[in-house]
Amino acid sequence: MLQFKLVLLGDSSVGKSSIVHRFVKDSFDEFRESTIGAAFLSQTLKLEKHEDVTIKFEIWDTAGQERYKSLAPMYYRNANAALVVYDVTQPGSLVKAQSWVDELKHKVGDQDLVICLVGNKLDLCEDNDTVRQVDMGDAQIYAQEQKLLFHEVSAKTGAGVAQIFQEIGEKVYERKATESAASTAHQSRKPLNVELQRPSTNDSTSCCV
Amino acid sequence: MEGPPSGESSSLQIPAANTENPAGFKGGLPAQNDEEELVYDFQAFIAQLKDPQADPVLRYTRSFLHNFTTKKDLWTCEEQQKLIDDFKLFVYGKLALYEPFKSLDSGKLLNAKEGIEKLIMGKLYARCFSPCVENRFNEKTDKSHREDLERDEQLRLKRDEYSFIEPEMLEIPESLTQRLSKFTRLSGRELARINEYKAPRDKMVCVLNACRVLFGFLKHSGLENGGADAFVPVLVYTLLKSDVHALFSNLNYTERFRFSEFLRGESAYYLSSVQGAADFVTHLGHQSLHIPDELAFEEQYTKHQEYVLEQRKKSAKESATEPDTGPLKDTVVSTASHTPAPSEYIRRPLDEATSAILSKVSELFISSPPAETTDNQQERSPSARLSGEQSQEPDPAVLVQELQRQENQRVLDELHLMFPDMDQDLIQDVCEAKKYRIGVCVDVLLTLSS
Secondary structure, eight states: OEEEEEEEESOGGGOHHHHHHHHHHHOOOSSOOOOOSSSEEEEEEEOSSSTTOEEEEEEEEOOOSGGGGGGHHHHHTTOSEEEEEEETTSTTHHHHHHHHHHHHHHHTOGGGOEEEEEEEOTHHHHSOGGGOOSOHHHHHHHHHHHTOEEEEOOTTTOTTHHHHHHHHHHHHHHHHHHHHHHHHHSOOOOSOOOOOOOOOSOOSSOOOO | OOSSOOOOOGGGOOOOOOTTSOTTOOOSSOOSOOSOOOOOOHHHHHHHHHSGGGHHHHHHHHHHHHHHHHSOSOOOHHHHHHHHHHHHHHHHHHHTTSTTTTTOOHHHHHHHHHHHHHHHHHHHHHHHSHHHHHHHHGGGOOHHHHHHHHHHHHHHHHHHHHTTOOGGGGTOOGGGHHHHHHHHHHHHHHHHGGGGOOSHHHHHHHHHHHHHHHHHHHHTTTOTTOHHHHHHHHHHHHHHHSOOTTHHHHHHHHHHHSOGGGSOHHHHHHHHHHHHHHHHHHTOOGGGSOOSOHHHHHHHHHHHHHHHHHHHHHHHHHHHHSOOOOTTHHHHHHTTSOOOOHHHHSOTTTTHHHHHHHHHHHHHHOOOHHHHHHHHHHTOSHHHHHHHGGGGOOOHHHHHHHHHHHHHHHHHHHHHHHOTTSOHHHHHHHHHHTTTOHHHHHHHHHHHHO
16 A cells, blocks of 8 residues: 655644544544554545545644744655645734745755645634634635645534545655656666675675674 | 564564464453554574575575675765665565565564564674764764764753753643653653664664653543644653663664664654654753743753753762773773763663574574684674673573563563552553553553543
8 A cells, every 4th residue: 555644734723633633533444544642643545536546644743832843854854745734713824834835845845745735723714704814815826826735624523624635645646656657667776886795695704793 | 572562553563473472362451452462573583594495595694794794894874774775675585585484474574574684783783883883983983973973962961951941841731740750751761771772673662662651641641632742842851851872873773774664654753753852952942942930040050050060070080980891991981971881782681682592593604713703803892792791502582581571570660660559460460461561551551540
């Protein structure tokens, strides 16, 4: 099964962990394979657009507190996807999410990473739109400019949550498929060129290290 | 006993080849995880390697070790990593061709792959683990290995400087503070055991156990959904309050020499977390802390620095009066810091089981004695010394059992200390049901005590 690493980024109050817990809880799957409760979760997902393809997400949570921001690179290295979460009811929340996007683009690069911008706590605006502090249009335009996936969701009701993971799943899967097609075309070797003579089975001068 | 009892992370799980531990052995206690508990069995692998049909695999391994140690005295870290990785890929491919490996099921094959990693890293430890490299080559040490040592030293100094800080300065919720130090100390002790093993997997398991203790604690403090927001501050606190020698060297060694396919999932997450937390501590300053009262903090800080200085003077005095214990003494003194002697890195008795098993097969790795002696003289490294001490060759099976018993007793003692009000028999039952894996035991005992 193909495995993809997904890293969660966002302020501590935006509910990024709740989105993942919602996703894991709502997932109907015959191969339940998630470790719940921790900061690391794994969850398999059947891709709707690709029949018979099941992938596995390894979801890495990060600490959202400002002072622990410097730890993030340890988590997003080698990630295939990033979920950058903000809170639609918090003014300034989108700006913080944008700084994460900038950092990712700067440090990881677009070609390797699928980024999805997610506005959480949609449920709070449903009855009373004055609660909303981040305009959906603004976020959408930003996401288009930066070529990000974009969704508004509610971890509380579950609205939109499944779609995020479906979309990310499809995108990382398609990238992987093109990538592996390309790499079989011309096999690349590791750059570092050190070799011992090939280990042989008839080496008489063996030793004990 | 082959390494610390692990948690149940998928990437570390090795099916039991050991019939002494039937998988059905579970008490009626709350099951933390239904996954089958699996045991890693190095002895079984060595038995397979001794099979005459496995001779090609043995020869490949021997030839690799020979070339690695004779072609060049000092490889750079990057070269080492590549050579070892390439060899593992190569020899793992060969397992599919030769009996008895060829017909192993996937779980036992994984065990064999782990066995090979443990075998070669046990043999090459003194050349790959930065503090040992430093002791062998001193100023000739290459950049990456040297950097490990520098970072170890920076971390140690920062830890000394800031070890006084309070939980709230790291944004640890107040609800945790009551039991915090108890659990972080336990976690720190588990992590410190990373220096008792040579195999990357075994070191990894120490990291995993340390993190699991913290997660058990968080879970039972109402923060089960706290994720990294709850975990990271507590982990940082643990590193600040505990004394783990050569942490960066250990983490980097684990990352470099653990076969990449095995280094994923939950264990990779924990390894990155500890690396991140250690990095945080290394760069710790007033600005990275939450300080409600600047003045009071400054006062505390100054007082603490005086204390640290005093302690250093004291320990310098003590070490000066200590009798000269060995030829390594002067290199240790010259670094003028708290660099432990290499023998401290492999403390008894945990890796002895491995050495004992290995010494049984050492004849497989020895050929002509003359070539042996020259190589061995330069090779009087900690690991060589250690295996040298095994010359009386105790029966490995007996020793393994005895070490397992000691390890179980240690876990039991730790848990008695953690849960003094709990019935001793109950603790023992939990330990047996959970195979003495400390992270899981803590979790179960917390469930029972709440």
